[in-house]
Amino acid sequence: MTKILGVETSCDDTAVSIVEDGNRILSNLVSSQVDIHARYGGVIPEVASRQHLLTIIPLLRQALQEANTDLKDLSAVAVTFGPGLAGSLLVGVSLAKSLCLALDLPLVGINHLEGHIYANWLRESSPLLPCLCLIVSGGHTELVLMRGHGDFLLLGRTRDDACGEAFDKVARILGLGYPGGPAIERAAIRGDPSSFALPHALLRGSHDFSFSGLKTAVLHLWGGREGLSPFDVAASFQATVVDILVTKTLEAAKEIEPKQILLAGGVAANGSLRQEFMRRSKIPVCLPPPSLCTDNAAMIACCGYFNLREGRRSDLSLDILPNAGFAEGVGFEPTTQLLK
Numbered sequence: 001m002t003k004i005l006g007v008e009t010s011c012d013d014t015a016v017s018i019v020e021d022g023n024r025i026l027s028n029l030v031s032s033q034v035d036i037h038a039r040y041g042g043v044i045p046e047v048a049s050r051q052h053l054l055t056i057i058p059l060l061r062q063a064l065q066e067a068n069t070d071l072k073d074l075s076a077v078a079v080t081f082g083p084g085l086a087g088s089l090l091v092g093v094s095l096a097k098s099l100c101l102a103l104d105l106p107l108v109g110i111n112h113l114e115g116h117i118y119a120n121w122l123r124e125s126s127p128l129l130p131c132l133c134l135i136v137s138g139g140h141t142e143l144v145l146m147r148g149h150g151d152f153l154l155l156g157r158t159r160d161d162a163c164g165e166a167f168d169k170v171a172r173i174l175g176l177g178y179p180g181g182p183a184i185e186r187a188a189i190r191g192d193p194s195s196f197a198l199p200h201a202l203l204r205g206s207h208d209f210s211f212s213g214l215k216t217a218v219l220h221l222w223g224g225r226e227g228l229s230p231f232d233v234a235a236s237f238q239a240t241v242v243d244i245l246v247t248k249t250l251e252a253a254k255e256i257e258p259k260q261i262l263l264a265g266g267v268a269a270n271g272s273l274r275q276e277f278m279r280r281s282k283i284p285v286c287l288p289p290p291s292l293c294t295d296n297a298a299m300i301a302c303c304g305y306f307n308l309r310e311g312r313r314s315d316l317s318l319d320i321l322p323n324a325g326f327a328e329g330v331g332f333e334p335t336t337q338l339l340k
Contacts, residue, residue: 002075003067004308005099006301007056009092010084010112011138012037012048014055017297018067018074022305023122026067028298031055038178042168049087056095071099076106076313078304082321083112083139089320097316108304109314112295113140113326114152116264118303119288119296127286128259134249135326136273137265138164138181141209141245142326143252146262149306154326155252156207163241164267166211170218170237174230184234185270191235196221198240200247207252214240242273246280253283262286269293 001020008015012033018026033051037043064070079096082089093109100107117133132155133144141158161169164181171180176187198217201210218237222228253261261283267273269290277285292299307313 002305003069003073004301004304005063005074005077006297006299006304007077007079007092007096008112008115008295008297008300009052009056009088010080010082011088011295012043012051013295014052014059015295015297015300016056016059016063017301018063018069019122019298019301019305022302022309023126025122025298026069027063028296029059029063029066030294030296031059034179041172041178043085045085045087048085049091052088052091056091060095071103074103074105076108076304076308078108078110078300078307079318080112080115080300081109081318082324084320084322086320086322089322093318093320097318101316106308106313107316107318108307108312109318110300110303110307111324111326113142115300115303116293117144117146117262118306119264119292119299120262120286121302121306122288122292122298127262128284130256130258131260131262131286132249132253132256132258133262133264134245134268135265136163136245136263136267138162138168138179140164140265140326141211143207143209143249144326145256145258149310150312152326155256156209156248157326158209158211159203160210160212161215163209163211163245164265166215166241167267169215170234173219173222174233176230176234181267181270184238185272187231187234188238188272189235191229191231191233193235193239195229195232196236198236200240200244202244202247207248209244209248211241211244214244238270238272242270242276245273246276249277250281253281258283260284260286264288264293266294
């Protein structure tokens with residue numbers, strides 16, 4: 001049995017998990033800071049990092065207890081090194097390096113975006129490769145071809161706002177609260193998605209995305225007319241975003257013919273997005289449980305398992321990369337060390 005400890009502190013969620021053999025979750029704990037940051041309408045980096053410091057050791061102890069596991073039973077530690085907030089990342093990486101030094105364990109640095117993809121492996125059946133991955137979160141919107149473990153090709157990304165960032169900004173415009181994704185989704189249930197024709201930036205001839213124009217259109221619409229229903233605007237905005245994401249992904253799938261489409265990232269928890277992919281895609285679509293779409297450490301531990309299995313690990317010089325691009329690593333070195 002291979003037990004990987006996962007640590008995730010890239011933003012405002014402190015997360016610790018223990019995953020066995022790459023797909024069996026023994027414990028998966030997340031301490032959210034949403035209530036703390038909601039009063040500011042967004043994440044305050046220094047507050048987030050201090051909260052990680054207060055939370056991470058108690059969370060580690062609880063994760064070990066729930067998994068009925070001792071530190072000596074661990075096979076490796078996987079930790080997010082980027083992208084994310086510098087102070088937050090430092091807390092997680094420092095803990096992981098300390099544990100590996102004290103316990104003589106392999107250390108595996110994980111790119112947060114790659115970690116999101118591996119939420120799809122935490123299920124009974126593994127995805128089929130090659131697969132097309134749509135990563136949609138508060139800070140990222142990427143379309144990636146996964147040809148094998150550790151073998152990725154970036155096809156497209158947002159040229160401006162990330163999808164989740166647009167949700168947050170539109171929710172703020174409409175006064176719906178923070179975080180924006182769940183707030184927009186709740187409001188959209190009460191609205192008519194056909195109320196307003198909003199711009200679709202499809203960027204023909206490219207796999208890239210753009211959401212800044214859509215956000216600006218909502219701003220002008222909301223500020224230029226009296227008596228608008230925030231629910232109708234939210235529903236129209238959400239329907240437009242969903243259509244853009246599904247259309248662009250299916251166009252790429254038609255071109256490269258993957259065996260499956262994988263959704264990943266916090267926005268992948270959106271019910272309308274999930275339903276529209278299932279309705280429109282002729283290719284099988286893999287959907288992680290909503291709880292594994294948002295930031296969590298089980299996906300990091302799972303990703304760490306497959307990296308270690310493929311002979312990739314980090315050393316204690318591992319440093320944070322707050323602005324890391326997709327699949328940007330830190331000089332993995334091959335290892336012949338067998339998994340315990």
